[in-house]
Amino acid sequence: MNDNEERPVMIVTGRVWRTKGGRSEGVHVFVAAPDDDTAVRMVLGALASEGYAEAELDQIGETEGAPDEEPHLSAWQGAMKGEIAIVAFDEPL
Secondary structure, X not given: OOOOOOOOEEEEEEEEEOXXXXXXXXXXXXXXXXXXXXXXXXXXXXXXXXXXXXXXXXXXXEOOOOOOOOXXXXXXXXXXXOOOXXXXXXXXX
């Protein structure tokens, strides 16, 4: 892949904790990366910089175009611009 090619937008799903042993939140993270390994490293770094103490990542995959609904659409658009976009949500108990 050369510098002129667009990197695919990956979505990484999992759970995060602000404190060890605390309450978990679900997370979907959008990131433009050349491969899965790079995407995971970028996501873990972004989660740590946002104050998450722990992360458990479940799945990773390339998106197939823009999502239809918010907040995922804005997150995808941010990733297209080079941002790492984190969508956190309450998990069902």
